[in-house]
Amino acid sequence: MAFEYQEMVAFDLFSEGSCFPLPWVWHGVQWIHERLAAAGYGVFGIDYEGHGRSKGARCYIKKFENIVNDCSNFFKSICAQEEYRDKSRFLYGESMGGAVALLLHKKDPSFWNGAVLVAPMCKISEKVKPHPVVVNILTKMEEIIPKWKIVPTKDVIDSAFKDPIKREVIRNNKLIYQDKPRLKTALEMLRTSISLEDGLNEVTLPFFVLHGEADIVTDPEVSKALYEKASSKDKTIKLFPGMWHGLTSGEPDENIEIVFADITAWLDKRCNAVTFEQILRPLNQGFEKFDNAMVSMAATSGRTQSNGTYLCGLKRPRTQRRSAM
Numbered sequence: 001m002a003f004e005y006q007e008m009v010a011f012d013l014f015s016e017g018s019c020f021p022l023p024w025v026w027h028g029v030q031w032i033h034e035r036l037a038a039a040g041y042g043v044f045g046i047d048y049e050g051h052g053r054s055k056g057a058r059c060y061i062k063k064f065e066n067i068v069n070d071c072s073n074f075f076k077s078i079c080a081q082e083e084y085r086d087k088s089r090f091l092y093g094e095s096m097g098g099a100v101a102l103l104l105h106k107k108d109p110s111f112w113n114g115a116v117l118v119a120p121m122c123k124i125s126e127k128v129k130p131h132p133v134v135v136n137i138l139t140k141m142e143e144i145i146p147k148w149k150i151v152p153t154k155d156v157i158d159s160a161f162k163d164p165i166k167r168e169v170i171r172n173n174k175l176i177y178q179d180k181p182r183l184k185t186a187l188e189m190l191r192t193s194i195s196l197e198d199g200l201n202e203v204t205l206p207f208f209v210l211h212g213e214a215d216i217v218t219d220p221e222v223s224k225a226l227y228e229k230a231s232s233k234d235k236t237i238k239l240f241p242g243m244w245h246g247l248t249s250g251e252p253d254e255n256i257e258i259v260f261a262d263i264t265a266w267l268d269k270r271c272n273a274v275t276f277e278q279i280l281r282p283l284n285q286g287f288e289k290f291d292n293a294m295v296s297m298a299a300t301s302g303r304t305q306s307n308g309t310y311l312c313g314l315k316r317p318r319t320q321r322r323s324a325m
Contacts, residue, residue, distance in 0.1 A: 032248055036092075039264045052175050059177040060147055061185040064192045068103045075104075076111075088271050091115040094248065095218060098122060099192055105205050114206040114234075114270050116263055119215055119245050123197040123222040124190065138187060146184035153181055160217050161250030162243070170250075200226055206234035208266040210259065212243030212251075234270075238262060 048067060050056030061067065079089060089112050093101030098120020105112055130138075138151075157178065161167040170176060181189075203226065211223040220239055227237040240259065243251055247259045 035248075035260060036264075039260075041267075051177070057147055057182075059179075059185060060182050061188045062146070064099075064103075064188045067100055068107060071100055072104055072107055088113040090267060090270070092118075093120060094118040095245065096121050096189065099189075099196055102196055102203060103192070106199070106202060109204055112205055114267075115208075116266065117207055117209045117223070117226070118247055118259075119211050119218045120209065120223065120226065121189070121193055121218055122200065123219075123225050124193045126219075130190070135187075135190065138183060142184050142187050147182050149180040149182055151181040151183060151186040156217060160245035162246070163250055163252050166246075166250050197225070200229035201231055203230035204232055206270060207232055208236045208238070208263070210238050210240070210247060210262065212240050212245060212247055214242050215245045217245035236266065 047054040048070075050058050050060050078084060079087075091101040091104055091112050092115065093099070095118070098117040099122055101115050101117060102120065102122055105115065157167060157171055157176075161170055171178070207226075207230070209223045209226055211218070211220045213220055223237060223239070227235055240247065240255070243255055243259075248256060248263075251259070
């Protein structure tokens with residue numbers, strides 16, 4: 001395919017009643033989509049360029065919009081397959097993936113039937129928002145040294161994963177980026193968060209937002225703001241006392257059971273409530289846009305799935321795809 005994939009990992013999930021794309025940020029945490037597959041959802045995935053087993057500069061985001069466009073094109077290419085055309089379509093995103101999910105909804109508001117958002121990055125907490133002077137200085141440097149790993153930050157793994165055993169599993173995964181953020185990447189994420197914050201009232205799809213009250217990676221106030229400002233008629237929020245950022249992968253097993261039970265209960269109820277009309281009308285409209293986009297991309301791009309060698313020694317295509325049923 002001639003998609004210009006930029007740094008992302010995504011999982012597309014389908015079940016007997018749903019088509020469920022899942023933008024994901026904790027690369028290599030395979031048990032998340034396996035758990036959802038065990039609950040009856042089929043899983044299809046892709047690694048962003050520069051992430052996971054895909055080719056590219058590690059964790060370099062040249063333009064966040066590219067991530068959203070690539071997700072949209074890939075997800076719709078799956079939904080276009082005959083066996084999935086009559087399934088409902090739900091987005092799932094954690095942390096940065098939550099931002100991707102909201103932007104996918106904004107790109108095509110009627111296409112998605114709902115979303116599950118776990119500790120989403122949709123607003124910069126006032127506790128960590130950089131001073132405007134700092135942002136101004138970094139912005140002047142981004143076109144000169146965009147890939148430099150110079151943005152100061154705390155160890156996210158230590159801050160996100162409460163369970164020490166799970167934390168070490170993550171830390172020992174060579175596919176997971178553990179350096180300082182690249183300059184361009186950090187600024188793109190900042191701009192994306194600010195843009196989302198300014199448009200939270202434009203969110204109209206049904207959603208379930210979950211957040212650990214002890215999360216210091218993304219502030220729980222972020223999810224509260226989304227819940228309060230979104231225009232969605234069907235919206236649910238749940239805050240988990242004492243839990244950290246990695247609700248589905250970094251907590252003790254008993255906490256993860258609680259979180260997944262809430263997620264699957266919400267999904268099952270909404271999947272069963274989606275009507276055939278809600279599935280097919282936006283689906284056909286979405287495919288018309290999708291087909292036009294593919295024609296345009298085919299005319300302007302000749303990029304293919306080339307192989308690459310990474311610092312960790314892997315040799316993989318530019319974008320790697322997976323599935324779990």
